[in-house]
Amino acid sequence: MQLTQILAVLGLAAAATACNPGEWSCGNQNDAPGPDGAIFICNNLGRWTFSAQCGAAHCCVQSTNTAAHCSC
Template identity: 50%
Template sequence: MYFARVLVTLGLLTASTMACTAGTWSCGNQNGAPGPDGAVYECDSTGNWVETALCGGTTCCFSTGSNAGCSC
């Protein structure tokens, strides 16, 4: 029973850190978005990050919160 509680707690913590605000844009490994560096992510309507582009290098992504893109 204790093990099940630990798993549920860890699952909830993981879900809360992966959630985002719909319509938000970010670069990989920034503002809660997953990696890789240099990728462009958009938060979808379900609160999950979705990779939309992979820039040409790890420092080529830029984001303003409401917009993101590649510039190398």
């Protein structure tokens, strides 16, 4: 029973690792969480971290996985 619980926890931790450290993304894109118009960076643990909120949902612009910025 304990082994099953440990494996379940490890599986959830692996599922939460959705990015490569140093990547940037707009909210709700490239597996990053929301909200729309937000900028997220992948931390050293491989998890998306909120960085900034742009002026509106359409204002986050992502040119590559290593560059995202607010346009308004």
